[in-house]
Amino acid sequence: MRYGSRRTAQAVTFAASAALLMAGCTDGSADDGAADGAGPDVAAAEAFLEPWTGGGDKGLLIDEPLSEPVGKGTTVVYLDVGTPVSAVMWENLQAPAELLGIELERVEVGRDAQSVNAAMNTVVELAPDGVINITLDPVFFESQIEQLDELGIPVASGSVMNTEEFGLPEAFNGPDWMRTNGAALAAAAVVRSGGASEYVFYNIPEFPFSPFELEGAQDKLTELCPDCELRVVDIPVAELGSTAADRVVSDLQANPQTEYFVSAVDEVQIGLPQKLGLAGIDVDGIAMWTAPPNYEQIAAGDQDATLAVDLNLMMWTVLDQLLREMAGQEYAWPDAETRAATLTQVIDQENAPEDPVVGYVSIPDFQDRFAANWLVDQS
Numbered sequence: 474m475r476y477g478s479r480r481t482a483q484a485v486t487f488a489a490s491a492a493l494l495m496a497g498c499t500d501g502s503a504d505d506g507a508a509d510g511a512g513p514d515v516a517a518a519e520a521f522l523e524p525w526t527g528g529g530d531k532g533l534l535i536d537e538p539l540s541e542p543v544g545k546g547t548t549v550v551y552l553d554v555g556t557p558v559s560a561v562m563w564e565n566l567q568a569p570a571e572l573l574g575i576e577l578e579r580v581e582v583g584r585d586a587q588s589v590n591a592a593m594n595t596v597v598e599l600a601p602d603g604v605i606n607i608t609l610d611p612v613f614f615e616s617q618i619e620q621l622d623e624l625g626i627p628v629a630s631g632s633v634m635n636t637e638e639f640g641l642p643e644a645f646n647g648p649d650w651m652r653t654n655g656a657a658l659a660a661a662a663v664v665r666s667g668g669a670s671e672y673v674f675y676n677i678p679e680f681p682f683s684p685f686e687l688e689g690a691q692d693k694l695t696e697l698c699p700d701c702e703l704r705v706v707d708i709p710v711a712e713l714g715s716t717a718a719d720r721v722v723s724d725l726q727a728n729p730q731t732e733y734f735v736s737a738v739d740e741v742q743i744g745l746p747q748k749l750g751l752a753g754i755d756v757d758g759i760a761m762w763t764a765p766p767n768y769e770q771i772a773a774g775d776q777d778a779t780l781a782v783d784l785n786l787m788m789w790t791v792l793d794q795l796l797r798e799m800a801g802q803e804y805a806w807p808d809a810e811t812r813a814a815t816l817t818q819v820i821d822q823e824n825a826p827e828d829p830v831v832g833y834v835s836i837p838d839f840q841d842r843f844a845a846n847w848l849v850d851q852s
Contacts, residue, residue: 512670513698518663521693524814525657525780531815531836533843534645534790535797535804542848543796545574548601552592553581554609557714558762558784562607562631565788568840572849586613593617597624603795604628610681611639627798631791634681642798645790646816649809651682654761654817655689658735658780661759661819662690663697665778669732672703675721675741675760679710683737686761690735704728708741718745725754736760739767739779746775763820768829771822778821781833786816789843796847 551566553559563579570577578599582592593614596604604621606628611618618639621628630636630644634651637643644650662672674690677683687705694703706724708717721741725731736742739760749756757777760767770776797804806812818824818833826832836842844851 513663513668513694513701515663515668518660518697522657522660522664522819524810525661525817525819533793533836533839533846534807534812534815535793536842536846537804538846539796539848540800540802543573543575546576547573547603547799548576548578548599549792549795550578550580550596550599550601550604552596552604552606552609553579554607555581555584556608557764559607561784562788565785566605566792568785569789569792569843572840572844573847582609589613590617597621600624601626603799605631605791605795606633607631607791608633608681611635611641615639627795629791629795629798631787632682634685642794643806645794645806645812646787648685650813651685652689652692653809653813654780655686655691656693657689657813657817657819658686658759658761659690659693659703660697661778661780662733662735663694665757665759665821666733670698670701671730671732672701673724673728673731673734674703674705675724675734675736676705676707677710677713677737678707680737686737703735704731713738713740714743717741718743718748721745722748722752722754725749725756726752731756734758738762740764742767742770742776742779746770759819761817763832765829765832768820768826768832771820772825772829774822778819780817781820783816783818783833783835785831786835786839789839790816793843793846 551563553563566577578601580592580596582589589609594617597617597620603626607630611633618628618641622640628641630641632646633644634648636647663669672694674687676687691703694701708720712720718741721734734756736758737760739762742758742760743764743766759778759780761780761782763779763781767776767779771779816835818835820833826834
């Protein structure tokens with residue numbers, strides 16, 4: 474599928490819902506083959522997971538030059554949804570903006586419909602050359618999408634699941650990307666647990682992407698182990714950064730049969746190893762959207778693993794898409810597995826990044842590659 478023009482916005486309300494729970498597991502012990510119902514197929518899980526563990530060369534998702542250099546003084550608005558990750562994304566935009574001579578404007582959108590509406594009216598009045606949206610559901614600013622479209626102002630998105638329903642370009646990390654990484658989480662859980670049969674998924678229902686990670690994990694675990702159980706426990710987003718770890722401890726105490734856990738976001742694990750130790754619980758887990766404290770826990774051997782996302786590469790890629798939309802230049806995303814494995818990697822103590830703030834780096838020379846595609850003279 475190719476993108477360069479946008480459709481007229483449609484009035485479709487997004488409603489993310491989790492898939493049905495899988496069938497309960499048997500009491501059989503795990504081994505390397507699930508064909509006889511004895512347990513997870515660990516060998517198949519390892520083979521599927523290879524793109525997320527085997528290293529190898531990775532390339533930019535769109536690896537072709539712009540049709541012309543970006544004009545100096547080009548203005549881009551960043552929609553800040555007020556989360557810690559949103560703040561990290563804003564910081565990750567500073568380097569490419571400086572490279573291109575782009576003027577960035579940060580607009581805080583708030584967390585309720587009225588605040589979003591007021592903020593998006595401000596964006597329209599600013600009339601930038603382009604807009605970057607990370608995680609804000611378009612259902613909250615449908616009327617402004619129409620106004621921006623009339624002004625010829627494109628919107629590029631990250632971690633937004635329903636862009637095309639509102640006439641916006643497809644985000645590279647939309648539903649298929651999330652499902653694929655959810656499958657990688659399930660395969661990693663099977664491998665790292667040594668073929669366990671009892672799992673739990675900690676879902677954050679307020680995050681639109683979380684149900685898609687859950688769906689991918691459920692489907693992959695069903696494939697790898699039809700007789701395994703994957704319980705689903707919802708953790709309210711308001712508990713992240715406060716009582717989420719306590720909820721995990723309470724759940725594992727109430728379900729001592731659980732052998733390994735998966736979480737939609739790694740913030741659930743911040744401070745969790747110490748609390749599990751105090752409770753006498755020895756259950757490991759893996760999650761996505763790693764924060765610096767998670768990397769520190771992994772390096773110390775306290776947290777088992779994470780499915781790390783290269784957040785720098787993510788923001789440079791979203792900006793790259795926006796530049797192509799602004800220029801009316803067609804482009805094509807690669808398949809979902811290539812997109813997923815390019816930006817994410819299973820990280821454990823053996824390959825934990827030295828700098829937890831920088832985190833996982835997928836392509837060491839990504840800045841030079843983007844500069845070349847953006848026709849930036851670095852001589």
